[in-house]
Amino acid sequence: MRFDLITLSGVKYSADAYSVQLPTASGIETVLPSHEPLMSVLVPGVISVRRQPKDPETSVEHYATYGGVVEVSGDVVRVLVDEADQGDDINEAEAEKARAFAEDLLKKAGSQVELEHAQSMVDRHAVRLQVAQLKRRRQR
16 A cells, blocks of 8 residues: 655655554554545554565654544555654654653643643653654664
C-alpha cells in the first residue's frame, strides 16, 4: 500500500509500506494492505511505518506527530498533519529540557488558557522524547 505523510512544509514520507500504526482519537489503529476505508482524527503520538512484513523492529520508522487527520482509501493511507518529526531530527537532550520547561509552565499556569497551552507543550515534547528513545533503541 502507499503511505503519504504530508505536513505544512511538504511531503515528509511518500513510499510503499506494509503497515502503518497511527494514534487516533479512538486508540492506536494499525493499517494493513486492503484495510477498510477510514477517516479519523489523529491525536499526539507516534506514527510507526513498517516497509516489509518481515522487517525487524529495528527497521521500523517512527514519526512524532501532534494531531491531524488520516484517510485510508483503497491501498492509499494519507496522513495530513501540521508537523511530523522523524527520530533522526530529534535531539533527545533538547527534547528533555523542553519537556521539563513545559512541565514547569504547567505548574505555574494561572489561567485555563495558560494551562491548556502548557499541557499541549508537555504532550508535544513527551511524544518527541518517545520517538527519540525509539530511535536510540533502534541504533543498538
